[in-house]
Amino acid sequence: MVRQTCQDRTTGAAPRRRMLPLRPAAAGLAAALSAALAMPALTIAGGSAMAATAAGMASFQQERGPVTGDRLAVAGVAASRHVLAWGRNDFGQLGNGTSTDASTPARVRLAGGAKVQQVRAGCDHTVALTSTGHVLAWGINGNGQLGNGSIASRETPVRVRIPRGAKVTAVRAGCDFSLALTSKGSVLAWGDNFYGQLGNDTTTDSHVPVWVQLPAGTKVTAISAGGSFALARTAGGRVLAWGQNTNAELGNDSTTSSDVPLRVDLPPGVKVTIVSAGYNFAVARAAGRPFAYFAWGANNLGQYGNGSTASSASPVSVSYTVRGPGHVHLASLFAGCGHTLALFSDGAMLAWGANGEGQLGDGTTTSSAAPVAVKLGRTKVAAISASCDDSYALTRDGQVLAWGYDGEGQLGNGSAVNSDTPLRVHLPSGWRASAVGSGPVAGHALAIVHRP
Numbered sequence: 001m002v003r004q005t006c007q008d009r010t011t012g013a014a015p016r017r018r019m020l021p022l023r024p025a026a027a028g029l030a031a032a033l034s035a036a037l038a039m040p041a042l043t044i045a046g047g048s049a050m051a052a053t054a055a056g057m058a059s060f061q062q063e064r065g066p067v068t069g070d071r072l073a074v075a076g077v078a079a080s081r082h083v084l085a086w087g088r089n090d091f092g093q094l095g096n097g098t099s100t101d102a103s104t105p106a107r108v109r110l111a112g113g114a115k116v117q118q119v120r121a122g123c124d125h126t127v128a129l130t131s132t133g134h135v136l137a138w139g140i141n142g143n144g145q146l147g148n149g150s151i152a153s154r155e156t157p158v159r160v161r162i163p164r165g166a167k168v169t170a171v172r173a174g175c176d177f178s179l180a181l182t183s184k185g186s187v188l189a190w191g192d193n194f195y196g197q198l199g200n201d202t203t204t205d206s207h208v209p210v211w212v213q214l215p216a217g218t219k220v221t222a223i224s225a226g227g228s229f230a231l232a233r234t235a236g237g238r239v240l241a242w243g244q245n246t247n248a249e250l251g252n253d254s255t256t257s258s259d260v261p262l263r264v265d266l267p268p269g270v271k272v273t274i275v276s277a278g279y280n281f282a283v284a285r286a287a288g289r290p291f292a293y294f295a296w297g298a299n300n301l302g303q304y305g306n307g308s309t310a311s312s313a314s315p316v317s318v319s320y321t322v323r324g325p326g327h328v329h330l331a332s333l334f335a336g337c338g339h340t341l342a343l344f345s346d347g348a349m350l351a352w353g354a355n356g357e358g359q360l361g362d363g364t365t366t367s368s369a370a371p372v373a374v375k376l377g378r379t380k381v382a383a384i385s386a387s388c389d390d391s392y393a394l395t396r397d398g399q400v401l402a403w404g405y406d407g408e409g410q411l412g413n414g415s416a417v418n419s420d421t422p423l424r425v426h427l428p429s430g431w432r433a434s435a436v437g438s439g440p441v442a443g444h445a446l447a448i449v450h451r452p
Contacts (some may be wrong), residue, residue, distance in 0.1 A: 083449070196244075267315075359389050361376075430451075
């Protein structure tokens with residue numbers, strides 16, 4: 001296929017940096033879920049009634065403890081020397097020593113016995129965290145997004161030059177920049193900085209990690225990287241944002257980009273447990289509520305899930321009332337290019353937004369501004385991830401599911417055929433995955449796997 005520049009989903013203007021191709025989304029909103037799913041009613045606050053994700057999803061219990069959000073896998077994932085990657089690979093982002101797309105998982109060429117415990121995909125690069133606290137990166141490097149002091153792209157992992165003494169606990173990748181969270185609550189960033197997405201009070205690219213200039217006394221507990229902006233959740237449950245703000249991604253009632261972190265304008269007293277940055281929008285879960293979250297930025301494809309396509313420069317509250325057993329709660333949110341995934345503690349999923357490639361997984365290619373159920377059957381999901389036009393789920397028995405666009409092998413099953421329902425990624429026989437990772441503007445995905 002011919003690769004083209006990704007157009008800004010709200011204004012139609014092309015971003016400065018090269019991004020992934022976006023195919024036109026299907027017109028219209030989903031009217032309702034199929035009656036064959038036999039689901040109880042779910043009401044969107046301020047919206048119309050529709051269906052919940054599974055019988056018994058409801059009357060959610062109060063928060064059982066903080067969730068760090070935008071997570072790649074189940075807590076306590078065991079590190080492994082085996083990482084698989086599939087999908088787009090024109091810049092070596094699969095890390096297998098080639099630049100050939102892979103329609104089935106290929107092994108990342110880790111060196112020196114490195115064990116990976118976290119992995120995440122950017123536009124055309126990948127970052128990974130090892131069990132010893134080192135950060136690895138591979139793929140395109142024209143803006144220094146590999147963080148190794150050069151701009152030479154790499155088809156196999158190289159070590160990021162993390163400052164001496166810093167202990168990294170999480171990594172994330174945006175379109176052409178990367179983030180790392182340290183054990184002391186500080187944030188490092190490197191790569192493209194045209195919009196200030198490095199948060200260091202400049203707009204100069206950096207080929208090595210620099211410190212994000214957090215407000216004095218701030219300790220960060222979770223990070224997320226979008227197209228060209230970043231989010232951080234503080235220990236106090238607040239949300240900071242920096243970088244591109246063309247579509248109000250920073251949630252501060254403006255469209256002025258910022259090269260230092262600014263507070264997202266959440267209502268007074270609201271604390272957040274989950275943050276997830278998409279291509280040009282964001283979602284954050286509110287603490288202490290049954291099923292409530294906030295969304296801001298672009299909403300032209302229904303990314304908020306509130307039944308509307310009206311965008312907002314300040315966070316919009318979305319909440320649901322569901323009746324049924326009181327043991328299910330919202331466990332994770334993940335924002336993609338133009339769609340959002342939600343995972344619940346019972347292993348069920350909802351999705352909303354763009355669906356032109358089937359990325360909502362509901363058996364249609366009709367976009368929906370309100371949640372629809374992902375067709376999982378009896379399968380229970382443990383973790384979720386999303387790329388530009390695809391969705392991924394790690395099942396509780398260690399399999400990986402994928403659905404959406406498959407033009408460059410993103411579904412990992414060797415078919416090169418789009419799917420509007422979840423399909424199993426072809427992991428090596430008998431192997432099990434403990435983590436799955438992609439990214440909101442990625443064209444590839446990865447899994448940490450273990451030998452039987």
